[in-house]
Amino acid sequence: MSVLVFADSTDGKFKKTAFEVVSYGKKVAEQLGSNLVVLTINASDASQLYTYGAEKVLNITNDNLTTFNAKGYALAIKQAAEATDANVVIVDSSTDGLYVGPLVAVALEAGYASNVVAAPSSTAPFTVKRKAFSNKAFANTTISTENKVIGVAKNSFGIHENPVSGTSENFEAHISDADLGVKSEKIDKVTGKVTIADADIVVSAGRGLKGPENWGMIEELADVLGAATACSKPVSDLGWRPHSEHVGQTGKPVASNLYIAIGISGAIQHLAGINASKVKVVINTDPEAPFFKAADYGVVGDAFEVVPKLIEKLKAFKAS
Amino acid sequence: MKILVCISHVPDTTSKINFTNNNEDFDTNGVQFVINPYDEFCLTRAMWFKEKQGATVTVVNVGEANTEPTLRKALAIGADDAIRVNVNPTDGFLVAKELTAIVKDGGYDVVLAGKESADYNGQMVPGMLASLTDFNFVNGCVGLEIEGNQVTAVREIDGGNETLATNLPIVIGGQKGIVEEKDLRIPNMRGIMMARKKPLQVVEPTGSEAKTAAQSFEKPAPKGAVKLVDADNLDELINLLHNEAKVI
Ligand SMILES: Cc1cc2nc3c(=O)[nH]c(=O)nc-3n(C[C@H](O)[C@H](O)[C@H](O)COP(=O)(O)OP(=O)(O)OC[C@H]3O[C@@H](n4cnc5c(N)ncnc54)[C@H](O)[C@@H]3O)c2cc1C
DSSP states (O other): EEEEEEEEEEETEOHHHHHHHHHOOOOOOHHHTTEEEEEEOOOSOOGGGGGGGGSSEEEEGGGGGOOOOEEEHHHHHHHHHHTTTTEEEEEOOOOOEEEEHHHHHHHHHEEEEEEEEESSSSSSSSSEEETTTTTTTTEEEEEEEEEEEEEEEETTTTOOOOOOOOEEEOOOOOOHHHHHHOEEEEEOOOTTSTTTTTTTTEEEEEGOOOGGTTHHHHHHHHHHHTEEEOOOOHHHTTTTGGGGBBSTTSSOOOSSSEEESSSSOOOOHHHHHHTSSSSEEEEEETTOOTTHHHHHEESOOHHHHHHHHHHHHHHHHOOO | OOEEOOEEEEEEEOOOOOOOOTEEEEEOTOOEEEHHHHHHHHHHHHEEEEEEOOOOEEEESSOOGHHHHHHHHHHHHOOOEEEEOOOOOOHHHHHHHHHHHHHHHOOOEEEEEEEETTTTTTOOHHHHHHHHHEEEEEEEEOOOOOOOTTEEEEEEEEEEEEEEEESSSEEEEETSSSOOOOGGOOOOOOHHHHHHHOOOOEEEEOOOOOOOEEEEEEOOOOOOOOEOTTOOOOOHHHHHIIIOOOOO
């Protein structure tokens, strides 16, 4: 029996979540007394994973999988799970992870829990804690099938070093064109910018900013902090910012270490998307804004005065 | 074109979330149930296909009798008929299995479902349904065009969009963008009157078994009060973020 972790990469480089899922897999393998096997697809340097406990890494090099394809990836993961006799398969809960997870579950006739936030609280019955009700609660969920698929929520278990002297070998996946189902025609990506999914810090602004012309200071603040920019829903609805920046219940979830909310009221639907962030800072003119109840730190003040000052002070702090 | 839209019956987004019976059950007291917001976008897209390209639109819910008002609302928005599979939807796999039977029976070409439900947020059902039916599948869909057998779909990826080409039959996991929010359909009086007469068929489940079960629920630990920093003392904020929270 083994635990199989899929460590995702883009253009050969591991995503940060890859190190978190390997850390998680190591823990589960210990709990179950099984081997840990890590699967990579077209990744360049498997040895990076040894730091987090990956003793054995299987590498797939396959031209059919150069860009993410859910069916193709699911088939590869299934083949690796069968070859390694894995009964627990661990993926992340990113956009791609949530696309592939259910397909792997059906292929392995496995019970699947996504958005899992902690190591199993028990292995018999196998019980994990997952997010529910738009981050307003957690569900302790048991998986009753022999095979199990777990999707780990970002920044929930954390990255834990556990160095081992690992080995890596090639694994051949049999995937034909016909297995792919959909064909990628075009990818439009804002390059050179930190994305909300990868960012440790997110700087977000709402309708309090009054108009798109005022976003210069938000971008500058994000630049100083190496952060991604985000916004509330009305801001993307009004077309001030692209939809890809809209966070909240109907937008993107944010699980960053630091979330700075500027001119955002803190409506329940917005909070639902950012609850998983660790530290929240609010800047708002209205001391009664609901966001202050959800925040760790707050500044009651006008964004147009506070933000430029904060940028200057942060620049000085970074330079010191 | 035969379209099936999956409708999940979920607490309204402003609902207070509480649990009863030793935190084993969700407390529905005072909670208003609505069409899952992601499903609403899909339903509106289906209506567009019906009006512009010609299609029949069936809505389906896996759930007990209390979900019928939600299905009636979907009929009032314009769906032609509704199906309810009479079982408590305790697990994504069970729901996907029951939907598979409906899809196979009905010979649908397109299945639209919200990418996730606002209660369990599993993001499981559309993908599992696609696998079980062997349909093509696009998740997180923010744009969809169908010409004959050809499908062009756009999905959201981290930091952008990806355009995908595929064929019918297809399962789509949709979200805002598949239609814009301003275009969402709201039932009007005529729609509500007509919905009363539209067929709502109740079918018994095939008996598929759940693979997971939520044993108990918990709420996040209560948070301490916010630390307020004076707007004239931003050095203090930087100090707190650096030394106390250790995030910068
Ligand atoms: C089904 C449904 C789903 C939804 N999903 C989402 C979602 O995913 N994400 C989301 O964000 N919303 C969502 N909403 C909308 C949500 O209810 C709120 O309307 C929205 O979050 C408010 O955005 P806002 O805070 O930017 O704007 P407002 O509510 O207009 O608040 C602006 C804030 O800015 C402050 N302000 C004004 N001027 C200044 C200044 N100069 N300096 C500092 N502060 C200032 C004000 O005090 C106020 O608190 C949803 C709503 C529904 C019904």
